[in-house]
Amino acid sequence: MAFHRSRLIITLLLFAFAEASASQLLSAKVSCFDCTIPNQYLSQIKVSVKCENVRKVAVATTKDDGSFKADLPRDPKNCVAELLGGPSQLYASEKDKVSPVVKGTEPNTYTISTPLGFLTSCPKNSLCEAAKQFGASETFDLPLPPEWGFAPSSYYVPFFPIIGIP
Structure with missing residues (x-):
């Protein structure tokens, strides 16, 4: 009986650890409004993600297609993604450089509610x-x-x- 009880406790601990380590993932893209060549200036752009009551700010870097991923805290509340800048000068209005983070369609996924975008001129x-x-x-x-x-x-x-x- 003691063997079954210890096995049950180990199973519960593993389940609790797996549940606690389940990460929340923000997956989104940035856009260039005046680029003439597709994906021309979309790589190496920095995006910060800040959540309420969390001291650590997540910073993500975009890939060639403008997509980025960032880890969010276990229970994200009032998170905001902000366009920081890139390897070349970018111009963005206040409404295009900040976007609230919202729940995605799949479990443990999040996205942005408005597009993050910039101009190159x-x-x-x-x-x-x-x-x-x-x-x-x-x-x-x-x-x-x-x-x-x-x-x-x-x-x-x-x-x-x-x-x-x-």
Whole structure:
């Protein structure tokens, strides 16, 4: 009888361990809105996944087709996937670079509710267009009368930084 009881306990422990180690997997893709060649800029893009009440942020890297996978905590709540960037300059609006994580169709799978997408060139009527007017990372001088004895105004006026993701 003791043998059967220990066998039952071992079976229950193995089942509990298997249940506890069952990972939740986020599987999704990113999209390029202005790419002319399919899958041109989709590889090596970093995507972060943050869940409520979890300190660790998961970071995934996209494959050639733009797909990525990330491990989620055992009981994911209010998770968000965010497009971080890639090997080349990317431009994304706030609504296209963040997406809530939702339950997938299969057990222990999750996906994103809205597509994560980006542009490879600066969109018109955006902040990066305004920065180009001044010249990225350049200073400019305001005309100050030399008799005032001040250094050039570029020493006092901050420069305009290169605009990244608007």
